[in-house]
Amino acid sequence: MHSPTVWKTHQENSSWPSQMLTGGYIIKIASGAMSWLSKIQVIVALSSTKAEYLATVEAGKEVCWMRNLLFKMGFKSDTPSNLHINNQLAIQVVKNTEHHSCMKQLDLKMFWLCDIVDRKIISPEFTWKEHMPVDILTKALPKVKIQLFLKMLGLSDTRRTKHKQSN
Secondary structure, three states, X not given: OOOOEEEEEEEEOOOOOOOOEEEEEEEEEOOEEEEEEEEEOOOXXXXXXXXXXXXXXXXXXXXXXXXXXXXXXXXXXXXXXEEEEOOHHHHHHHHOOOXXXXXXXXXXXXXXXXXXXXXXXXXXXXXXXXXXXXXXHHOOOOHHHHHHHHHHOOOOOXXXXXXHHHO
């Protein structure tokens, strides 16, 4: 079985106070998007690293739920799910919170993700923002980017492409 792959993001929302962010994630299994979310974060973050970490926690909870569902359906994954993050400091915090004093104000329940990473259920990895298809949920993008991201998510209409080629 393919282990779920996840992209997560956050975007400042100019119509709300500057601390309010729109977070989102997309979970892809095999060749298609299976689960996605885009919403304003309910917890106000005082730094972009905290905002990224909070969005990562939400994505991590969904990955665990999806992996448990797949397991109950008879699909077992021995490999960790890749969690694509475009913030290096957030990745370091996920891997080791002890040395990041900027995170000490967060509730302890937010640190369960570190345990999930230690148990190799989720593997955080850096991905450049230009390669984050989840941005399709939180940002205004040019048509070329939308088409690229739809293809990355397995959401492109292959029938339409074939029809255009035959004309």
